[in-house]
Amino acid sequence: MAQYSWFSLLxxxxxxxxxxxxxxxxxxxxxxxxxxIVGAGGHGLATAYYLAKDHGLTNVAVLEKGWxxxxxxxxxxxxxxxxxxxxxxxxxYEHSLKLWEGLSRELNYNLMFSQRGVxxxxxxxxxxxxxxxxxxxxxxxxxxxxxxxxxxIKQRVPLLNIAPDVRYPVLGGTLQRRGxxxxxxxxxxGFARAADARGVDIIxxxxxxxxxxxxxxxxxxxxxxxxxRTPKVGLAVAGHSxxxxxxxxxxxxxxxxxxxAFVSEPVKPVLDCVVMSNAVHVYxxxxxxxxxxxxxxxxxxxxxxQRGSPHVVENALAAVVELFPAFSRLRLMRQWAGTVDIAxxxxxxxxxxxxxxxxxxxxxxxxxxxxxxxxxxxFAHTMARDEPHPLNAAFTLERFTTGRLIDxxxxxxxxx
Amino acid sequence: xxxxxCPWCGPRDETEFTYGGEAHIARPSDPAACSDAQWADYLYxxxxxxxxxxxxxxxxxxxxxxxxxxxxxxxxxxxxxxxMGEGRPGGDT
Numbered sequence: 001m002a003q004y005s006w007f008s009l010l011x012x013x014x015x016x017x018x019x020x021x022x023x024x025x026x027x028x029x030x031x032x033x034x035x036x037i038v039g040a041g042g043h044g045l046a047t048a049y050y051l052a053k054d055h056g057l058t059n060v061a062v063l064e065k066g067w068x069x070x071x072x073x074x075x076x077x078x079x080x081x082x083x084x085x086x087x088x089x090x091x092x093y094e095h096s097l098k099l100w101e102g103l104s105r106e107l108n109y110n111l112m113f114s115q116r117g118v119x120x121x122x123x124x125x126x127x128x129x130x131x132x133x134x135x136x137x138x139x140x141x142x143x144x145x146x147x148x149x150x151x152x153i154k155q156r157v158p159l160l161n162i163a164p165d166v167r168y169p170v171l172g173g174t175l176q177r178r179g180x181x182x183x184x185x186x187x188x189x190g191f192a193r194a195a196d197a198r199g200v201d202i203i204x205x206x207x208x209x210x211x212x213x214x215x216x217x218x219x220x221x222x223x224x225x226x227x228x229r230t231p232k233v234g235l236a237v238a239g240h241s242x243x244x245x246x247x248x249x250x251x252x253x254x255x256x257x258x259x260x261a262f263v264s265e266p267v268k269p270v271l272d273c274v275v276m277s278n279a280v281h282v283y284x285x286x287x288x289x290x291x292x293x294x295x296x297x298x299x300x301x302x303x304x305x306q307r308g309s310p311h312v313v314e315n316a317l318a319a320v321v322e323l324f325p326a327f328s329r330l331r332l333m334r335q336w337a338g339t340v341d342i343a344x345x346x347x348x349x350x351x352x353x354x355x356x357x358x359x360x361x362x363x364x365x366x367x368x369x370x371x372x373x374x375x376x377x378x379f380a381h382t383m384a385r386d387e388p389h390p391l392n393a394a395f396t397l398e399r400f401t402t403g404r405l406i407d408x409x410x411x412x413x414x415x416x
Numbered sequence: 417x418x419x420x421x422c423p424w425c426g427p428r429d430e431t432e433f434t435y436g437g438e439a440h441i442a443r444p445s446d447p448a449a450c451s452d453a454q455w456a457d458y459l460y461x462x463x464x465x466x467x468x469x470x471x472x473x474x475x476x477x478x479x480x481x482x483x484x485x486x487x488x489x490x491x492x493x494x495x496x497x498x499x500m501g502e503g504r505p506g507g508d509t
Contacts, residue, residue, distance in 0.1 A: 252462070253460035301471070303490070304490050309418065
């Protein structure tokens, strides 16, 4: 792997940046691998990277039906934070945030990870109590958080309207300073390049059409490009988890919904942190290019169409304009949707399945992006050791039978 | 925006309706007799198909009645609308 550095940038500048090598190979699938990961999104590529780096498993393929990073990893609103309520979720997301903090250097790839702070707003007494409860829980788990008055929030976010006479006035909030944003495409590309350098084959345009079993065990996957033999298959396909699991005869407690996001035209710097509000269902940040990145709540109906209904956009924009009256003059440049896999308790399922050799990383719903390195890290451990790591031991498929749910609807909100 | 034809009121915008999830899931008649797995299946497991899906909608801002819809989850096209208790018109899909 050619190392990226100031020196390489300078050297390639001399040849007008026309001789940069490919960042990863585009190999044909081999007939057999030690492990196959389905889905070359952030989670799948991170899993492949950690399988190779931490567990010595390099004869690994990542199969992708479309193009690398073309699904949810390229469609989210890039927010990273770890202020979750319950211990299990807080530890998992905090582990992920700690990985983020060293990841650009580790991958030798600029992920543009920016710990600009994440502000969560409260608009009612109940909101404030809920935020305070979550903040105290965060502190007990060693996660940084501050409770803010409306005036303190106004100091940090000068354009925010904290007037008391709006429909949902800002009554307070929390701030996680270590939270922020990262460039989502770069995360997929950085993990792809680092995994490829360790020998992982990333195979695009190779949809999995079946999961072959023999004697109740996984023996390989049927693909558009033929059968690939492997004893371990890891599913990291987000919105399509139910579809892939059904190929192995497994029904999941998951429903796939459209989730919409949009960006405005670029403007000068006006917002230097992430602002989220669960109550009015909106989250906004400003990119380095100057565009405002805005996200809505999920569309109510299920769907795989990667598009949603306009009234959901309208609701989100109404909330943005009330919170930031100055934004009312901006025009939107792009609007899109991803497909999010929602579990009943708004927490992921990462672990073994009833079929030996088949592993599942699903149900991240609206919040998978922030967990990309952490999810890959624990999923690689689970696949390599055939048992979950303590960090993901609680996130089993069985919890929906035993009733041991981890209800994170309050902290999950919709931001990711 | 979806346009849904309420079996009582005719075609209306999606904003008049509330989505009610997968249709034809029968609540076990004797919950206490269910195993944990059977109860979990009723409560949480969903088909979540890619393609034709049977689902429930409520005409919340209209006649306030529930009914069933067959809709494609990729094109979002509504291919059938029928009242509760009318079986599954159009076969198994």
